[in-house]
Amino acid sequence: MNGSFDILIVGIGGQGTVLASNVLGEACIREGRPVRSAETHGMAQRGGSVESHVRIDGRYGSLIAPGCADLLIAFDLLEALRYRHYLPEGGRLVTNRRFVTPTSVYMQKQTVPDEAEILAALGDLDLTCIDAAVIASEAGSPLSQNIVMLGGASRFMPLAAETLLAAVRACVPPKTVAINERAFSLGRDAAGRC
Amino acid sequence: MQYLLGNEAVAHACLEANIDFASGYPGTPSSEVIDILRSQEKRGFYVEWATNEKVAYENALAAAWCGVRALFTTKHVGLNVAADPLMTSAYTGVTGGFVVLSADDPFAHSSQNEQDSRCYAQFARVPCLDPASVQEAHDMIRDAFSLSEEFGLPVIFRPTTRICHSKSDVDLGTVGDEHRVGEFCRDPKQYVVIPAHTRVLHRLLNEKQPAIKKRLVELGYNTAEVRGKTAIIASGVAASYVQEVIGADVSFAKIGAYPIDEDWLRTFVDAHTRILVVEELAPVVEEAVRQVATTTEVFGKMTGTVPYEGELSPAAVAAAMATAGFSPTQSFPAQRAPAAVAPRPPILCAGCSHRSTFYAMRKVFKDGIFPSDIGCYTLGLQLGGVDTTICMGASITVGSGIKQSGEERDVVCTIGDSTFLHTGIPGLLSAVYNGANMTVVILDNRITAMTGHQPNPNTGITAMGTESTPISLDAICRACGVSFVETVDPYDLPLLLATFRQAKEKDGVRVIIAKQPCVITARRAGIKRKPYAVDPERCTGCGVCRSFGCPAIAFADEKAWVTDLCAGCGVCADICPSGAIHREGR
Numbered sequence: 001m002n003g004s005f006d007i008l009i010v011g012i013g014g015q016g017t018v019l020a021s022n023v024l025g026e027a028c029i030r031e032g033r034p035v036r037s038a039e040t041h042g043m044a045q046r047g048g049s050v051e052s053h054v055r056i057d058g059r060y061g062s063l064i065a066p067g068c069a070d071l072l073i074a075f076d077l078l079e080a081l082r083y084r085h086y087l088p089e090g091g092r093l094v095t096n097r098r099f100v101t102p103t104s105v106y107m108q109k110q111t112v113p114d115e116a117e118i119l120a121a122l123g124d125l126d127l128t129c130i131d132a133a134v135i136a137s138e139a140g141s142p143l144s145q146n147i148v149m150l151g152g153a154s155r156f157m158p159l160a161a162e163t164l165l166a167a168v169r170a171c172v173p174p175k176t177v178a179i180n181e182r183a184f185s186l187g188r189d190a191a192g193r194c
Numbered sequence: 195m196q197y198l199l200g201n202e203a204v205a206h207a208c209l210e211a212n213i214d215f216a217s218g219y220p221g222t223p224s225s226e227v228i229d230i231l232r233s234q235e236k237r238g239f240y241v242e243w244a245t246n247e248k249v250a251y252e253n254a255l256a257a258a259w260c261g262v263r264a265l266f267t268t269k270h271v272g273l274n275v276a277a278d279p280l281m282t283s284a285y286t287g288v289t290g291g292f293v294v295l296s297a298d299d300p301f302a303h304s305s306q307n308e309q310d311s312r313c314y315a316q317f318a319r320v321p322c323l324d325p326a327s328v329q330e331a332h333d334m335i336r337d338a339f340s341l342s343e344e345f346g347l348p349v350i351f352r353p354t355t356r357i358c359h360s361k362s363d364v365d366l367g368t369v370g371d372e373h374r375v376g377e378f379c380r381d382p383k384q385y386v387v388i389p390a391h392t393r394v395l396h397r398l399l400n401e402k403q404p405a406i407k408k409r410l411v412e413l414g415y416n417t418a419e420v421r422g423k424t425a426i427i428a429s430g431v432a433a434s435y436v437q438e439v440i441g442a443d444v445s446f447a448k449i450g451a452y453p454i455d456e457d458w459l460r461t462f463v464d465a466h467t468r469i470l471v472v473e474e475l476a477p478v479v480e481e482a483v484r485q486v487a488t489t490t491e492v493f494g495k496m497t498g499t500v501p502y503e504g505e506l507s508p509a510a511v512a513a514a515m516a517t518a519g520f521s522p523t524q525s526f527p528a529q530r531a532p533a534a535v536a537p538r539p540p541i542l543c544a545g546c547s548h549r550s551t552f553y554a555m556r557k558v559f560k561d562g563i564f565p566s567d568i569g570c571y572t573l574g575l576q577l578g579g580v581d582t583t584i585c586m587g588a589s590i591t592v593g594s595g596i597k598q599s600g601e602e603r604d605v606v607c608t609i610g611d612s613t614f615l616h617t618g619i620p621g622l623l624s625a626v627y628n629g630a631n632m633t634v635v636i637l638d639n640r641i642t643a644m645t646g647h648q649p650n651p652n653t654g655i656t657a658m659g660t661e662s663t664p665i666s667l668d669a670i671c672r673a674c675g676v677s678f679v680e681t682v683d684p685y686d687l688p689l690l691l692a693t694f695r696q697a698k699e700k701d702g703v704r705v706i707i708a709k710q711p712c713v714i715t716a717r718r719a720g721i722k723r724k725p726y727a728v729d730p731e732r733c734t735g736c737g738v739c740r741s742f743g744c745p746a747i748a749f750a751d752e753k754a755w756v757t758d759l760c761a762g763c764g765v766c767a768d769i770c771p772s773g774a775i776h777r778e779g780r
Contacts, residue, residue: 029363036362
C-alpha cells in the first residue's frame with residue numbers, strides 16, 4: 001500500500017458527510033499532513049445515498065478502492081450495509097444504530113431488513129455501533145449527529161483527538177461550536193463503551 | 195496550505211491571476227467556481243451568471259477582445275451550446291487572456307453524457323490544459339491566462355469531476371489587485387469574420403500551432419521519465435491513479451496539455467517496446483501515440499485494454515495494466531457490492547412544489563406523454579412524470595416534434611424557470627408559430643436549484659447581489675403568441691388540478707406556470723410552515739400518500755406517519771382520501 005489511511009464516510013444527502021470530511025481535512029492540515037478526498041455534489045445529493053472518500057497522508061488520487069478502506073463510517077445503518085464491501089474482511093466499521101427507510105421502499109412496497117438483521121449481516125466486521133440521534137440530542141441538537149459519529153470514529157484514526165476537536169471548532173457554524181464539542185466528546189465516549 | 199475543493203482552488207487561482215471578468219451558466223461539476231468568485235467580499239472584477247452558455251461565452255469573449263482577463267465556465271455539455279462562438283473565436287483570437295473552463299464528467303455522475311472537452315480543443319485548434327490533481331488545477335489556471343495572451347487564443351481548461359469535487363491540501367499564491375479596464379480597439383480584419391477576413395484568420399491560426407506545441411513542453415505540463423523498456427502514458431486525473439500503482443522499472447509520461455508536440459512524444463515512444471495509454475473518455479492521447487509509433491506495441495482503448503466508458507480508478511488502472519502485461523505494485527481485492535440492498539436514489543425534497551405539479555399533471559393527463567428537461571425535476575422520473583430528456587431546453591421542442599409527428603395522445607412538457615430562459619423560449623416560439631397542440635408547464639421555483647441555487651433573471655438578483663429588473667414569464671409566453679397562460683401555486687392542489695383540466699380542454703399551445711419558491715431557498719429565507727401529522731385513528735393505511743413519494747411520509751404497522759422532514763406544503767392533506775392528515779397543532 002502507499003501509506004495512506006483511507007476513510008470512507010457514507011450516509012444520506014443532507015446528513016453532513018461533507019462537513020465531516022472537511023473536519024478530517026482540516027485536521028490533516030493542522031498536523032501538516034497531505035490529504036485527498038472526494039465527495040458527492042449535484043444531482044446525486046438530493047436525499048440519495050452519498051459517500052465521501054478521505055485519504056489521510058494521501059498523495060495521489062482521491063478514490064478509495066473497494067476492499068481497501070481502513071475505516072468505514074456510516075451515518076445510517078442501511079448505508080453501512082450498502083458500502084461494507086469497501087472494507088477488507090473483518091475491517092473496521094463505525095456505524096449509526098438507526099437508519100432511514102428509503103422512500104422508494106414505501107412507493108414500490110419493497111421490504112427492508114430490520115436493525116437486528118442488518119447488524120447480524122455486519123457481524124463479521126470489527127463493529128462499533130452508536131446511537132447517534134440519542135447522543136446528539138444529549139449534546140444539544142439532533143443536527144450534531146455527524147460530529148457524534150466522527151467523535152466515535154476518532155478512536156480509530158491516526159489523528160490526535162485534540163487536533164480533531166480543534167478542526168471541529170474551525171469547521172462548524174460559530175453558533176454551534178459548544179454543541180458540536182459536546183457531540184464529539186460524547187460520541188468518542190460512547191465508542192469507548194462499545 | 196489550505197484544504198480546498200478543486201473548484202475553490204481554481205477560483206483562488208483566478209484571483210491570483212488578476213481576473214477581470216467572469217461569466218458562465220451553472221452546471222455540475224463546474225458551478226462552484228463562479229459561486230466562489232461572486233461571493234468574494236472584496237471584488238475588483240465583474241462576475242455574472244448568463245442565461246445560457248452561448249451568451250456567457252460571447253460576453254466573456256468580448257471582454258477578452260477589450261484586453262481584460264476573462265473566464266468562461268461551463269460543464270462539458272454547455273460547451274456544445276457555446277460551440278458556435280468557440281469555433282470562430284479561435285480564428286479571431288483574443289487580446290486579453292481568455293480561459294474556457296469546461297468541466298467533464300466521466301461516469302456521468304450528474305450529466306446526460308460522457309463527452310470529452312479535449313476533442314473540442316482539437317476541433318477548434320486551441321490549447322487545452324488537463325489537470326491531474328487539485329494543486330495542478332490551481333497552478334494551470336494561473337498559466338492559462340498568460341498562455342492565452344501569449345498566443346492570442348482562448349485556452350480550454352478541462353478539469354473532471356474528480357478534480358472539481360475532490361479536496362486536497364493546496365499551496366496557494368497571493369491574491370492580486372491589479373485590474374484592467376476594457377477598451378475595444380476597432381479592427382474589422384480581426385473581429386468581422388466575413389469570408390475575405392476569415393480565410394486569412396484560418397491560416398494564421400494554423401501557423402500558430404507548432405509554437406504552441408513547443409511552448410507546452412517548455413511549461414512542463416507534458417513530462418516524461420524513461421525508467422525501462424515499457425511505459426505508461428496517462429493524462430489528467432488518470433495520471434494520479436497510474437502513479438499510485440506503477441512499478442519503478444516502468445517509464446511514465448504524463449500529458450497535461452494539448453496539442454502534444456509530436457517530436458517530443460516520438461522520442462519517448464521510440465524508446466519503448468510496449469506502451470499502455472491510460473486516459474478517461476475519448477482516446478485523445480492514444481490517437482496521438484499511435485500516429486507517432488512505428489514499432490512500439492500500443493495498448494489502450496482501441497485494443498480493449500482500457501474502457502471507453504465511465505471513470506477510472508487505481509483499481510481499474512491496475513486491471514488494465516494486468517491485461518496489457520504490466521505488473522501493478524498493488525493488487526485490489528475483487529470485492530462486490532452486496533446485492534439486494536434497497537436502493538436510495540436521489541429524490542425530490544420533502545415539500546418540493548414539483549411533486550404536486552407532477553401529481554396533478556398525471557392525474558388529469560392519465561394517457562399523456564411527458565417530455566421533460568434538465569433540472570431537479572428530472573427526478574420526476576420516479577413519479578412517472580418524465581418520458582424524455584435529452585439536453586437543456588429540449589422539453590418543448592421534443593413535445594412539439596412528438597405532436598407534429600401525428601401522435602394523438604396529449605403532450606405535456608415540464609421545464610424549469612432557468613431552463614426555460616436558457617433555451618426554452620425559442621422552442622416555445624417555434625411551437626406556437628407552427629401550430630403545435632400541447633401543454634407546457636413551467637416549474638417556476640425562482641432559482642437554478644439543482645446546481646446549488648444560483649440566481650437567474652427570474653430570481654430578481656444578479657450574481658453580484660444587486661437587484662435586477664423584474665421579468666415576467668407570463669409576459670414572455672404571451673409575447674411568443676400563447677393565449678392560455680395561467681400562473682398557479684402548486685401547493686394549492688385543487689386549483690392546480692382545475693387549471694390542468696382547463697388546459698386540457700383548449701387547443702394550441704397552453705402554458706401553466708407553477709410558481710412557488712424552491713423549498714430549500716424558502717427555508718433559508720426564514721419562511722416557516724407548520725408541519726403536518728397523521729391522525730392514526732383516521733388513517734386506513736390505503737397507501738395513496740405513499741404513491742405521492744414524499745420523503746417525509748413513512749409507514750409503520752400499516753399506518754402512515756409524517757417524519758420531521760415535513761416542510762409543511764400540505765399537499766398530502768389534500769390527497770389523503772380519509773382526511774387523516776392535518777396541520778399540527780390543530
